[in-house]
Every structure is written in C-alpha cells, then in structure tokens.
Amino acid sequence: MRGTVLYGTRDIRFEEVPAPAVLHPTDAVIRIAAACVCGSDLWPYRGISPVGKPTPMGHEYCGVVEEVGRAVRSVKPGQFVIGSFFASDNTCPNCQAGYQTSCQHRELVGGAQAGRLRVPLADGTLVATPEMPPADLIPSLLAISDVMGTGWFAADAANVGPGKNVVVVGDGAVGLLGVLSAKQMGAGRIIAMSRHETRQKLAREFGATDIVTERGDEGIARVKELTGGVGADCVLECVGTQESMMQAIHATRPGGSVGYVGVPHGVALNGQDLFYAHVHLHGGPAPVRRYLPQLIDLVWQRKINPGKVFDLTLPLERVAEGYAAMDTRRAIKALLRPEAA
Amino acid sequence: MRGTVLYGTRDIRFEEVPAPAVLHPTDAVIRIAAACVCGSDLWPYRGISPVGKPTPMGHEYCGVVEEVGRAVRSVKPGQFVIGSFFASDNTCPNCQAGYQTSCQHRELVGGAQAGRLRVPLADGTLVATPEMPPADLIPSLLAISDVMGTGWFAADAANVGPGKNVVVVGDGAVGLLGVLSAKQMGAGRIIAMSRHETRQKLAREFGATDIVTERGDEGIARVKELTGGVGADCVLECVGTQESMMQAIHATRPGGSVGYVGVPHGVALNGQDLFYAHVHLHGGPAPVRRYLPQLIDLVWQRKINPGKVFDLTLPLERVAEGYAAMDTRRAIKALLRPEAA
Numbered sequence A, B: 001m002r003g004t005v006l007y008g009t010r011d012i013r014f015e016e017v018p019a020p021a022v023l024h025p026t027d028a029v030i031r032i033a034a035a036c037v038c039g040s041d042l043w044p045y046r047g048i049s050p051v052g053k054p055t056p057m058g059h060e061y062c063g064v065v066e067e068v069g070r071a072v073r074s075v076k077p078g079q080f081v082i083g084s085f086f087a088s089d090n091t092c093p094n095c096q097a098g099y100q101t102s103c104q105h106r107e108l109v110g111g112a113q114a115g116r117l118r119v120p121l122a123d124g125t126l127v128a129t130p131e132m133p134p135a136d137l138i139p140s141l142l143a144i145s146d147v148m149g150t151g152w153f154a155a156d157a158a159n160v161g162p163g164k165n166v167v168v169v170g171d172g173a174v175g176l177l178g179v180l181s182a183k184q185m186g187a188g189r190i191i192a193m194s195r196h197e198t199r200q201k202l203a204r205e206f207g208a209t210d211i212v213t214e215r216g217d218e219g220i221a222r223v224k225e226l227t228g229g230v231g232a233d234c235v236l237e238c239v240g241t242q243e244s245m246m247q248a249i250h251a252t253r254p255g256g257s258v259g260y261v262g263v264p265h266g267v268a269l270n271g272q273d274l275f276y277a278h279v280h281l282h283g284g285p286a287p288v289r290r291y292l293p294q295l296i297d298l299v300w301q302r303k304i305n306p307g308k309v310f311d312l313t314l315p316l317e318r319v320a321e322g323y324a325a326m327d328t329r330r331a332i333k334a335l336l337r338p339e340a341a
Helices: A037-045 A135-145 A147-157 A172-186 A197-206 A216-226 A242-250 A273-275 A288-298 A318-328 B040-043 B135-143 B147-157 B175-185 B199-207 B214-228 B242-250 B271-277 B288-300 B315-327
Strands: A002-008 A012-014 A028-036 A061-068 A080-082 A116-119 A166-170 A190-193 A208-214 A232-237 A253-259 A267-272 A280-281 A314-317 A334-337 B002-008 B011-018 B029-034 B061-068 B080-082 B116-119 B166-169 B190-193 B211-213 B232-236 B253-259 B268-270 B280-283 B312-315 B334-337
Touching: A002 A037, A002 A318, A002 B268, A012 A318, A028 A080, A028 A135, A028 A318, A037 A318, A061 A135, A080 A135, A135 A147, A135 A288, A147 A232, A147 A253, A147 A288, A166 A172, A166 A242, A166 B190, A172 A197, A172 A232, A172 B334, A190 A197, A197 A208, A197 A267, A197 B190, A208 A216, A216 A242, A216 B214, A232 A242, A242 A253, A242 A273, A267 A273, A267 B271, A273 B268, A288 B175, A314 A318, A318 A334, B002 B040, B011 B315, B029 B080, B029 B135, B029 B315, B061 B116, B116 B166, B135 B147, B135 B166, B135 B288, B147 B175, B147 B232, B147 B253, B147 B280, B147 B288, B166 B175, B166 B242, B175 B190, B175 B199, B175 B232, B190 B199, B190 B214, B199 B211, B211 B214, B211 B232, B214 B242, B232 B242, B242 B253, B242 B268, B242 B271, B280 B312, B312 B315, B315 B334
Parallel strands: A166 A190, A166 A232, A190 A208, A232 A253, A253 A280, A314 A334, B166 B190, B166 B232, B190 B211, B232 B253, B253 B280, B312 B334
Antiparallel strands: A002 A012, A028 A061, A028 A116, A028 A334, A061 A080, A267 B268, A280 B280, B002 B011, B029 B061, B029 B116, B029 B334, B061 B080
C-alpha cells in the first residue's frame, strides 16, 4: 500500500508503507473514501513543529469498514463511517462529559492520507452514516471529520446562539466553517476577518454579514465600530498565534465569550490583561465525536454543505501538490481521492 | 476628618485628610458605618504594587447617605447603603450585561477607611437596605460590598450549581466566602485547599466537605483522588499567583470551569497548556453591583452570614493594627469601626 509520509520541511512523499491491520480487538481497518490536508499539517510541513523522523500524515478521514477486531460491536464491515483525529472510548468520564479529545484512553489517529487506515477504539470513535452515501456528499462528510467539527466546537465554545453578534478570526477552512456553524446556530451579525477575496466570498456564502480586512488593534477597533462600541458577544479564534488570540480576546465584549480552536503556537496570555478583559475563554482540541451524529444528520439532510471548503481535489498520489497549494494559500483545503481499491 | 493613608511599604497612617464633598451632581457622600482591610490592600502595603504617592486606602464600605448631588434619584439622605469598589452608571451596555466593573464610565472608589466617603455615580453604584439594619447585620452587609460579592462571582464564573464538585483555591476571606457561595448554590462536594487550622474550621462551618492541605502537583493529585480521577467540575481561584492559577486549572476536569477572581500578579498562561486542559476560564474584577440586591436579601433574611470572616474588629483609628494582623495572617480580615459621628 502507498501512503503519505513527511520526511522534513516541505519534503512530503507518497510511497510504499506497511498496510494497516487489526492489532487490537478494538481496532477497525477502513478503506479511505476521501482524505485531506489539514491546516495543522502545515505546522510540521513548514518546519515550525519539526518531525523527528519520517511521519505518516493525515488525520481526517471517512470510508468503508473492511475489517474489525473481535471486540468491536457498533460498526461492521461494509458500513460507511466517519471518525475524528483522536480515537476515544466514548465511555470514560471525560467522554461522557462530551470531551472525547480528553478521553482517558485517547490515541492520535495518523496515516489517513493513504488507501487504508487503522482506527483504534473503533466502537467509541467511528460513527456510521444511515446508508452508503451518494458521491456528492463525500466532501461534506469528510469535512465533519475535523474542520467542520472544529468550527462547530469553536462556535459552541464561544456560546453562539440566536441573534448573537459573532466575530470569526481566521479565514482558513476552520474559520470559514466557524462562519457556517454560527449561521446554523442562529447568529445575528457574523463578522469574518479576512483579507483574501476568495475566502471572503465563501465566508459570505456561508453566512457572513460583514467582512473586516484590518488586523490587530485596527481590526479590534473596526469590530467595536460594528458592535455598538462594546465588542462582539462571541468570538471564534481559528488560528493559534499570539496576534490572533489577542485580536479575539480584545474584540470580545466584557462578559462575552472566546472559543479558541487554533492549536496555540508560542501563545502566552498575560494574566492581568485577561482578567480585565472580562471574557469567557474556552477551547482546546475539538471533541468532534460529540458532534458527529448531529453533523452527519445535517449533511445527510443537505442542510449544510461544509464540503465547499475543498477548492482543490487531487488523486491521492498527488498529495504533495495539495500541501504546496495550501502552504502558498493558493488553495483553502485540498481533498485527496485514493484510487478505487 | 481623619482617614487612612498609605505612604509606602508597611507605612500606613491614620491622619487628617480633606473631608469628602459632593463634587458632581451624580455624587453622594456617605457616613461610613463600617469599613475593612482587603486582601488586595496588602499588595501595595507589602510593596509588591508600590504606591507612587501617599494614597487614601479602603474600597469596601457601607453606611448612611448624608448628602446627594442634584442629579441623584435612587438614594436619599438617611438611607443605609452598600456599594462596590468600582462606581458604575448601571445603564451602559456593559452594566446592562451584568459587568458593572467594566462600566464604560467606571471610577475606582478609594478612601473608604475613613469616617466619610464620596461615592461617584451614586444612582448606579449604591443599593439601599430595606430599612436601617440592626447592628449585628453590619459585618455581613459590609462583607457583600466586596469579599462576599467576589466569592459569589468566583462561584458563578465557575458555573457552580446543584450537586457539582467544587474546589476552592485560597483560604483568604474571598476563598472562604467562595465556599459559602458554593454551598448556597447547592454544590455537592466542596473541597477547600487550606493549610491554616482556623481557616479550615471556618471553611467547614461555611460548607466545605473536604480539606486539602497539599499544594501544587500534590494538591492537584489529591483533588483528582477525591473526584474519581478526573478533577473537579468547578474551581474557584481566589489568590492570583502563577502557582494558584496552575493549581486551579489543573484541578479542573476537562470541560469543567475555573472562576478566577484573585487579581493576577505576574501570571502568564501558556497557550498550549491551557488548550489541552480543556477548561472554561472566566473571571476578572467581580461585578459586585450585579449581585448586591440578591446578597442584601440573603443577609437580611439571615440565610447567609458572610460577616463571620471578620475575626478582628478595631476602632478605625487603629487601622494600622488591622493591616499588620492580616499581613502576618494573624487575622483573616479586619473590620474597622469609625467613632460615631
């Protein structure tokens, strides 16, 4: 089998790798219907989070179950399933509280940019669709495996609700799907902070009512102008840099909420600054598993179309082009299709 | 008139100061019935937050209105009133959202450790009791001016509710009243982190079910033992140091909440650490004004007795002894009684 391996900065290879197999009774092996490149894959790709050794890439996936371990009860071969980047047992106290990405037995899923994938803790991790999906739904089903689930968590963590004023910091796929999530949750004004025309266009399509192109203090000032001088009720932080976190916190009104899902890189929050900002702060690795049934249902009923973030589709073997296109921001997000088995 | 002035590190003087007067039409002048020394007064007293010049001290107060400006409508001379450390108009969008300490026109109140006090924005700031209170209620009414309101906000910000597991970090007056607040809000287990016997005793009296004497990683491990291995639902941070913030964050279960009210001194939160902790974080200067009517009612009905935190009562002119006793932790909190006018 061939799969995607990162060797070092901007050195991504599609090469022969060991075929996955059921290693534990709770494992499943799935045939990948579609995978993709994540914004977070760009951190090691760019060498900002260096990889120590050749690393199988990919953690967003959907596909058909081929084999399950003897302890697996809730999914079976032939079913179309979606999972998240952290495998979780879905039974421990943290899972039961809805924080499956803090599962006491969590395992990172890796190597999904390949033809097949081993998924640990299959019963807790995978959710099956009602039946085999039509081809045109595959991009949206793939999106909820990570980016859509993450955008949804950002909106949920920021306490988005009917009529609220929302700001989204970050116009990557997660930010854009944060806009879609806020719209779906009934937000009033949705302000997308973006400088890129194609992303602005998609943000508007997903429900953004306003675009703010300014950043930093100017961006904050512009948000305040748009929100009666006080700041937004809800701000979604979908980047993970010091600048984006500060922009999010200070664009929020006192008593408002920041939902942050951008994996922080070099972020340090000054305690006193945060204290006087008076905001609610919640975030972390999105517990996508919590939302999978609801999001599968919304996609199945064609109420949301998060697959629109894929503006580049490539055969899996051309995965390196997908990384390069996202690295240079020529593409928002690249979908990868393995050859039919 | 004589009042309390801080000249420098541990140099507190009770001396002749200008008598307060109505300076603006929205001001009131009140005759102080009781004032006290705040834990936050100890930061400048100890020289950790140096004062640049002689500074009138005291921001916790209750007393009788003597005079009001011509624009004041909601309180009148002769009424017994309670206010908070930030004067607020109670009409701006931030006040209306319940964040009066982020009022767009807020003013710090200072100089309450004196016989009389000017309170700006009297209509928005002061709340009158139903009638002149009996003498034995004065300590509890004074407590809600700051420490009780702050402990209550910590519990509220930590989403305390019926049956929840609660941890309180800090056994000063605010922490102890955080215990009382959690009990009043119906918490299940209430774990007070304290090493001081007299404070442990009061914590138990206020509703603590468990005492943890360990700190840092050991304290966190002990809390996890007491909470099924996952951490507490709600943690009240009532100190404001790096150690106490870390203790609070890591004693909280994923998805749980930290309410922090200790004014941060030298606190920096690592973005990635916070991200993976998966907690809700909310806090800041307590919007005591939001809670005044409810807390006055609870005291008036003798359902809560926050005045118990005052374990030292002094005539106002001996205020320096109050600071010294709190500085050396001989007293939890010192109540100061001006001579009758």
